[in-house]
Amino acid sequence: MKTREGIGGSGPEAGPTTLPMGVRVSVLLRSLLVQAAWNYRTMLGTGMAFALTPVLRHVHSDPDELERAVARHASLFNAHPYLASLALGALGRMEMDGVDPAQVDRFRAALRGPLGAVGDRLVWAGWLPLCSLLGISVSVAFSIGAGVVTFLLVYNAGHLALRLWGFEIGWSAGRTLGSRLRELGLAREARRIEAGICLLVGVVSGALLMDLGRGGGSGLLLLSGVLALLGGHLLGPRAWRPTAWIVTLGVGVLALAGHFLSL
Amino acid sequence: MELLFLALVGGVVAVDSVAAVQSMLSRPLVVGWIVGMLLGEPGLGGQIGVLLELYLLVAVPSGGGRYPEGGIATVVAVAAATAVVPSAAAAGLGVAAGLGWGWISGESQALLRQWNARGADDPAHHLGVREVGRAQALGLTADFARGGILTVVGVLLARMLSPLLAGPWPASTTLTYALVSMGALASLGIVLRGVAETRGRAVVFGVGLVAGAFLLGGA
Numbered sequence: 001m002k003t004r005e006g007i008g009g010s011g012p013e014a015g016p017t018t019l020p021m022g023v024r025v026s027v028l029l030r031s032l033l034v035q036a037a038w039n040y041r042t043m044l045g046t047g048m049a050f051a052l053t054p055v056l057r058h059v060h061s062d063p064d065e066l067e068r069a070v071a072r073h074a075s076l077f078n079a080h081p082y083l084a085s086l087a088l089g090a091l092g093r094m095e096m097d098g099v100d101p102a103q104v105d106r107f108r109a110a111l112r113g114p115l116g117a118v119g120d121r122l123v124w125a126g127w128l129p130l131c132s133l134l135g136i137s138v139s140v141a142f143s144i145g146a147g148v149v150t151f152l153l154v155y156n157a158g159h160l161a162l163r164l165w166g167f168e169i170g171w172s173a174g175r176t177l178g179s180r181l182r183e184l185g186l187a188r189e190a191r192r193i194e195a196g197i198c199l200l201v202g203v204v205s206g207a208l209l210m211d212l213g214r215g216g217g218s219g220l221l222l223l224s225g226v227l228a229l230l231g232g233h234l235l236g237p238r239a240w241r242p243t244a245w246i247v248t249l250g251v252g253v254l255a256l257a258g259h260f261l262s263l
Numbered sequence: 264m265e266l267l268f269l270a271l272v273g274g275v276v277a278v279d280s281v282a283a284v285q286s287m288l289s290r291p292l293v294v295g296w297i298v299g300m301l302l303g304e305p306g307l308g309g310q311i312g313v314l315l316e317l318y319l320l321v322a323v324p325s326g327g328g329r330y331p332e333g334g335i336a337t338v339v340a341v342a343a344a345t346a347v348v349p350s351a352a353a354a355g356l357g358v359a360a361g362l363g364w365g366w367i368s369g370e371s372q373a374l375l376r377q378w379n380a381r382g383a384d385d386p387a388h389h390l391g392v393r394e395v396g397r398a399q400a401l402g403l404t405a406d407f408a409r410g411g412i413l414t415v416v417g418v419l420l421a422r423m424l425s426p427l428l429a430g431p432w433p434a435s436t437t438l439t440y441a442l443v444s445m446g447a448l449a450s451l452g453i454v455l456r457g458v459a460e461t462r463g464r465a466v467v468f469g470v471g472l473v474a475g476a477f478l479l480g481g482a
Contacts, residue, residue: 035282035285036283040327067389067391132316136316139309141479145305152293201451202469202472202474203471207479207480209472221438225441228449232450232455233453237453244331247358247442258431
């Protein structure tokens, strides 16, 4: 182990243990591929071991020790892919501090649930729909190109910032990451994002309904649109699959009807 | 040559959707516009991209769940629609093709995940530095190939079937667009249910609704 000096007896999280910039950049770049070998047995395990390898190489000069460390980190792990950087930071720091492997494994197992749940709410149910609806609003107001560029720029500014921030927080917190996560109040941020989603769902719904209203049919199309919006709201996620089926079947029925009518 | 380009786009968006980066280049909003430009119909491509984006707002790449994969589906959707331009059927056939192919694409992703699992976590199968690197490279390559192949098959099928289905289309462009918009509105309602928990949120939604109707409606 090369880098345990300097930690002293003041505890693993006491000092600013530094990681060379090259190693840090390498971990962050590799973390972009954390789901490359996603599978139903170890989920993100292989990707975590791959992303953490630069730190493990830095810590373990003995090849056998390195192989054992990589194998340990290739075991079952799951998290939201962007928040996996929090785990990478914390696990890298624990490896560097020479924490007992059994303790690292227990810590790793304890992180799995929270990082998945928080990430799903913050990103998949929050940041992604917010940026997507923003992009669609800009598309409708200006042009599709402007909407696409806005979506990609805003989304990825948040996405990349989250990955960078996650690694830094994880590295500074080490094994205290659990309590640090509670202090960070990510759920509060998710609630703020949800308020923005409410506004933008309104904007896009308003635009679509006006479009339908101008389509003629004595307001029948507008009324159908309002009912579809309400139906989705009342039934929730279970309405999604039937909706997709109904629309697909509707298009199929129109195609068949056209053929019969032309006979 | 065009099919090769589309296969490349399909491979890239397949990889971006889960395996690498997740920059959301693979979202229908982006793919629809890009493929629309490649096929000479950026407006139609963008319209289908927006509609499929709204449908798939609630189908996100979360954990090990099975969900329709939007990127490859949108390539196929735009190919299906552009094959029948200027028919009134274009948007309808495009969205329907996208929804159907999204499920097939999602199922193929589940198969890839099973394939990726071979040897993982098997005590007899040592995972060292080299093995981990190889598993990553194989996973990425297989995902890229999956995207390319599914795109080529989907585009060829779409171009063969679309003109047959659109031939004597009985509905106007407005009515066809209205049909596919209903699904998008239902999807927006589902998103709203997940976030509008308080009266304050309902007011925020109402403000957005009025603003959208008067500022963007018909834009």
